[in-house]
Amino acid sequence: MHPAVGEYLSHLEVERRMSGHTLDAYRRDLEALVGWAAAQGRGDLLALDSAAIRGFVAAEHRRGLSPKSLQRRLSGCRSFYQWLLKHGRVVANPAAGVRAPRAPRKLPQVLDVDEAMALVEVPTEAPLGLRDRALLELFYSSGLRLSELRLLRWRDLDLAQGLVTVLGKGSRQRTVPVGSHACKALAEWRAESVGTGETAPASADAPVFPGRGGAPISARAVQVRLRELAKRQGLFKRVHPHLLRHSFASHVLESSGDLRGVQELLGHADIATTQIYTHLDFQHLAKVYDDAHPRAKRRK
Secondary structure: OOHHHHHHHHHHHHOOOOOHHHHHHHHHHHHHHHHHHHHOOOOOHHHOOHHHHHHHHHHHHHOOOOHHHHHHHHHHHHHHHHHHHHOOOOOOOOOOOOOOOOOOOOOOOOOOHHHHHHHHOOOOOOOOHHHHHHHHHHHHHHOOOHHHHHOOEHHHEEOOOOEEEEEOHHHOEEEEEOOHHHHHHHHHHHHHHOOOOOOOHHHHHOEOOEOHHHOEOOHHHHHHHHHHHHHHOOOOOOOOHHHHHHHHHHHHHHHHOOHHHHHHHHOOOOHHHHOHHHHHHHHHHHHHHHHHOOOOOOOO
């Protein structure tokens, strides 16, 4: 590994506190750049210019990488050189003006309101039923990411006020509402899992959704459980944690029309990320129009 790359990854891990998954993505992007530069006889990354970065992107494109993967590669390079520039190790960011091919943007799939209700209202009498109800209600109520939900501790929840505080991407903290149904489900799950009225510090520090050995439940366990519960509730879509986040965002935006509010609830740094839900909202309105307007209906 190039020394500057190693230093940068250490900075991301220690100072930026990025997750292991994100670190691996940056590592792959920069290792690809290091490998390409070495093959071109240009082992000094600090001496690469914009033409070199364009050559790297072109080479990756010829290798079969999709536009989305190329954008990810370029983003990793851009962030790396911006860090070098900040510390005076390069005089310009050679990746700043380079653009990857535009990727076609796919609209996320969502559950409609009836499907979402059917999913979250799992029977609580079943084994782990209280936990499953609390997990699903919180996902859909607050639009949390999988990583945010699985790492929650009881101290992060204020059920009396109906609030949850999470640490999102880039170590950005946000506090979002928790609906009354989710609060009720969480209170019942806590009463079963840690005992009614328990106020010891160990209880506050305990994971809301523990896995084996008392550690937070694994991402894989949540993904598998959601698929099982969806089938049990009669839903045959591909149900996954982010589908509930998409559904939350789409339903809130459809009801409120407040794009900025949805951005804050989701914890998006850039409103452009949130704007994809306006396309979903328009898609829904277009379907309503097509189904209802007499001049939109096709003659039989």
